[in-house]
Amino acid sequence: MTDSTPVPDNEIDDQGIIQGVEQLSPEKIERIINEVLSEETGAKLKVYVDTCVHCGLCSEGCHYYVSRDKDPKFSPAGKVKQTMWEIMRKKGKVSPEFIKQAAVIAYTQCNLCKRCAMYCPFGIDIAYVLSVVRRICHRLGVVPLYIQDTAHSHSVTGNQMWVKDDEWVDTLMWQEEEARDEAPNLRIPLDVEGADTFYSVIGPEPKFRAQLIYQAAMIMNAAGEDWTMPSMPGWDNSDMCMFTGDYEMMERLKKMHFEAATKLKAKRIVMGECGHAFRSVYDMGNRALGWKMPPIPIVHALEYYHELFSQDKIKIKHKFDRPVTLHDPCNIVRGRGLHEMARSVVNSTCKTFIEMTPNREHNYCCGAGGGVINCGPPFKNARLDSNKIKAEQLFAAKAKGAEVVIAPCHNCHGGLEDIIHHYGVDMELKFLGDIIYEIMEKPEE
Amino acid sequence: MHDIYAILTGPLAWLSFAVFLGGSLYRFISLYQLARKKDGAVFQYMDLKFALRSIAHWLTPFGAKNMRMNPAMTVVTFAFHIALFIAPLFVFAHVVLIEESFGIHWFTLPDSVADILSIIVVLSCVFFFARRIMRPEVKFLTTWVDIVILIIVAAPFATGVWVFHQWAGFPTMTLVHIFSGELMLAIIPFTKLFHMFLFPFTRGYIGSEFGGVRMAKDW
Amino acid sequence: MNTTVKQMILLFLISAGVLIPSFSFCDDYMNIDEEAFTKKQRPFVSFNHDEHNEMAGLEEDCALCHHMYEDGKLVEDESSEDMACSECHAKENDPKQMELAATYHKRCRECHVEKKQGPITCGACHKKVK
Ligand code: HEM
Ligand code: HEM
Numbered sequence A: 001m002t003d004s005t006p007v008p009d010n011e012i013d014d015q016g017i018i019q020g021v022e023q024l025s026p027e028k029i030e031r032i033i034n035e036v037l038s039e040e041t042g043a044k045l046k047v048y049v050d051t052c053v054h055c056g057l058c059s060e061g062c063h064y065y066v067s068r069d070k071d072p073k074f075s076p077a078g079k080v081k082q083t084m085w086e087i088m089r090k091k092g093k094v095s096p097e098f099i100k101q102a103a104v105i106a107y108t109q110c111n112l113c114k115r116c117a118m119y120c121p122f123g124i125d126i127a128y129v130l131s132v133v134r135r136i137c138h139r140l141g142v143v144p145l146y147i148q149d150t151a152h153s154h155s156v157t158g159n160q161m162w163v164k165d166d167e168w169v170d171t172l173m174w175q176e177e178e179a180r181d182e183a184p185n186l187r188i189p190l191d192v193e194g195a196d197t198f199y200s201v202i203g204p205e206p207k208f209r210a211q212l213i214y215q216a217a218m219i220m221n222a223a224g225e226d227w228t229m230p231s232m233p234g235w236d237n238s239d240m241c242m243f244t245g246d247y248e249m250m251e252r253l254k255k256m257h258f259e260a261a262t263k264l265k266a267k268r269i270v271m272g273e274c275g276h277a278f279r280s281v282y283d284m285g286n287r288a289l290g291w292k293m294p295p296i297p298i299v300h301a302l303e304y305y306h307e308l309f310s311q312d313k314i315k316i317k318h319k320f321d322r323p324v325t326l327h328d329p330c331n332i333v334r335g336r337g338l339h340e341m342a343r344s345v346v347n348s349t350c351k352t353f354i355e356m357t358p359n360r361e362h363n364y365c366c367g368a369g370g371g372v373i374n375c376g377p378p379f380k381n382a383r384l385d386s387n388k389i390k391a392e393q394l395f396a397a398k399a400k401g402a403e404v405v406i407a408p409c410h411n412c413h414g415g416l417e418d419i420i421h422h423y424g425v426d427m428e429l430k431f432l433g434d435i436i437y438e439i440m441e442k443p444e445e
Numbered sequence B: 001m002h003d004i005y006a007i008l009t010g011p012l013a014w015l016s017f018a019v020f021l022g023g024s025l026y027r028f029i030s031l032y033q034l035a036r037k038k039d040g041a042v043f044q045y046m047d048l049k050f051a052l053r054s055i056a057h058w059l060t061p062f063g064a065k066n067m068r069m070n071p072a073m074t075v076v077t078f079a080f081h082i083a084l085f086i087a088p089l090f091v092f093a094h095v096v097l098i099e100e101s102f103g104i105h106w107f108t109l110p111d112s113v114a115d116i117l118s119i120i121v122v123l124s125c126v127f128f129f130a131r132r133i134m135r136p137e138v139k140f141l142t143t144w145v146d147i148v149i150l151i152i153v154a155a156p157f158a159t160g161v162w163v164f165h166q167w168a169g170f171p172t173m174t175l176v177h178i179f180s181g182e183l184m185l186a187i188i189p190f191t192k193l194f195h196m197f198l199f200p201f202t203r204g205y206i207g208s209e210f211g212g213v214r215m216a217k218d219w
Numbered sequence C: 001m002n003t004t005v006k007q008m009i010l011l012f013l014i015s016a017g018v019l020i021p022s023f024s025f026c027d028d029y030m031n032i033d034e035e036a037f038t039k040k041q042r043p044f045v046s047f048n049h050d051e052h053n054e055m056a057g058l059e060e061d062c063a064l065c066h067h068m069y070e071d072g073k074l075v076e077d078e079s080s081e082d083m084a085c086s087e088c089h090a091k092e093n094d095p096k097q098m099e100l101a102a103t104y105h106k107r108c109r110e111c112h113v114e115k116k117q118g119p120i121t122c123g124a125c126h127k128k129v130k
């Protein structure tokens, strides 16, 4: 059933971290830490660290802790103890070896999913505290190699996957052409000024999952949407810099994205089925740019689908007839409360819906989020061992009859795919868009 | 004995109240100023309605999922915190001392009830201690400071019970009682016990974030 | 023995149990102002008036405790041995007589602390009945 042996926690096989640490000196560590602590943090961090009564009640909130046989090192407060408490207690006088461990913990042992904030009686936001640790590691140049590569791509190309400008337009045109076989009048309108809807996606879509752009175009077309996509950078709404702690880059990326939409005078941004990208435009990026709420209405694909069905903009031929279950992605459920809309869409499109438990706000993260999956192969086995509970949750839904898992989030897809394979869960994984595309009435002419 | 008593109930009592109130005020103001300077966004997202909604859920026994997952802890911690406030505020001995010094008094509990509440506090501390050394996830987070704080919190209640029942050496124990009570008050601003004042703010903030921005429940 | 006799004996024993101890105390010890405290919480303070004053050298200074106030002012050279403290210090409608209790406490303890003698803690006066 398992195709891996657990990697011992102290053996790190990541050149980004190893080489980063080699370049550190205690003086540099101390200086950078104190810069981050005194200039970039304030009362919030202090209160979170000082208020914690060390009660351990947040433990059950974290899928790492639960999956790792309740190893206290993986509890939320346990991770803070090994990182931020120590950093603050020693006022930054920590060793390079310590930073190495801290980077592994902060980047690969927390999905920043904020589930634990609902379990701590004080609502201490552990994800925020560990983000500060990531920020320190980023400033020290100690970041896992694979995710740093995506961050580099962001800074060079404006997208996550080294997609070149012409490659992007080519991909859109190619998908348009394909789709016209099915819907002869279909267009993927580029750079239309004043469209109702500006549609943006994440870098991996044109790179690996162009089919999703095809499907989205089919849906928009069927719904008669007045929509557009940009031909220039700003089309990618994803953001790995947010997760590496490169907040300057995060700001640039979000600015590009918002500006691409506002330049075209779009009324709103509709985004594809991605959780972390939504977090970056709705929660973190906008704030970093000084917007309390996003400067232009942001609509996640799920909300958009809900709109289609509640306003009868789209017809279906029949309901999807295999029993489905739904994974509530943290970033749009704990991040935006879309869980009831998700259920409404699932019920409008699928015959049999089986809840997994826990669900809604209390769903377990897929284990991929927060950039953890983007840390790549060196941490893959550890990631899968750290989410046994997700496999159990899926098995339980399967036992109740579910055959298909709907996960309206790219990261979740990646994470769940690995879990389903690793633990032999044997369920099929789908986006909501896959299902809608499959069952909708496609206008013939 | 008489001299120590005079010091404990005179200057030291004032000192401990002053440290408690002054220290709390100082910490409060400095945190507020730091927040104003560095975490301006916090004030933007704070929302009274959602803050109170979250606080209400977390002050209701079994009002949050985690409380239902840990029923023993929930019962003990509610009993502990309620008794912790009620017993010293309404025990006859304290109120009569206040009356003696300031000429004001208020409702008092029958001694037997105050006694039971105090015993609840002591037993709860024993429970917390046991949890600290037996549950690995709590043990991992525990430092000697946590244990010392637990002892300091239990001490005024344990000695209060001792004195009330007039067990051996109770007159001296009264002095220990007074001292430990003063010590407990004085350390509140400078230890994790300050959570009593920060709770509404940490809970309120995450409640506001979840309620106002994330449109989700946080309990 | 029939039931009546049994009941008689029982009644006798009970009265003896109650009366004998109280008689034996009543010469020297007094329960000050007992009636004023309708809702008693602590064992009553049994106060040996003469012994206390002899030890404290207070035989001549009755007015130290048995003072007399008029319009809020202490009246020199007057004393109030013939009155109960509660006549002035008790509050109506307070079964616990908080203020009266506080008055006693202050009177006794302040002096004890000053002279560094005598009981100062609750239990040293309100001795538990064994
Ligand atoms: C200025 C400080 C204090 C003084 C002078 C003081 C004095 C006293 C006295 C004289 C008693 C009566 C003992 C008896 O019944 O014979 C008492 C009881 C008690 N005290 Fe304090 N105390 C102080 C601070 C505290 C504090 C800070 C706490 C707890 C937070 C506390 C908790 C209690 C409790 C719970 C009892 C009742 C015990 C029982 O009836 O079983 N005290 N105190
Ligand atoms: C409004 C006031 C307060 C609130 C809302 C509050 C809330 C909490 C909460 C949520 C916990 C978490 C762990 C648990 O559930 O037991 C806790 C723990 C604790 N509280 Fe409080 N608290 C308050 C006041 C106080 C005060 C005044 C004291 C003592 C002076 C105190 C002493 C403790 C101790 C010792 C623990 C830790 C138990 C352990 O060691 O595990 N609390 N409190």
Ligand code: SF4
Residues within 6 Å of the ligand: A061, A062, A063, A064, A075, A076, A079, A109, A110, A111, A112, A113, A114, A115, A116, A117, A126, A127, A365
């Ligand atoms: S993974 Fe989620 S639950 Fe675990 S510590 Fe991180 S934010 Fe908390």
Ligand code: SF4
Residues within 6 Å of the ligand: A051, A052, A053, A054, A055, A056, A057, A058, A059, A076, A077, A119, A120, A121, A122, A123, A124, B141
């Ligand atoms: S539940 Fe909250 S207070 Fe308790 S250990 Fe975890 S973070 Fe600290």
Ligand code: SF4
Residues within 6 Å of the ligand: A111, A112, A113, A275, A276, A328, A329, A330, A331, A332, A364, A365, A366, A367, A368, A369, A370, A409, A410, A411, A412, A415
């Ligand atoms: S990948 Fe999905 S489940 Fe995981 S953190 Fe992101 S939204 Fe949550």
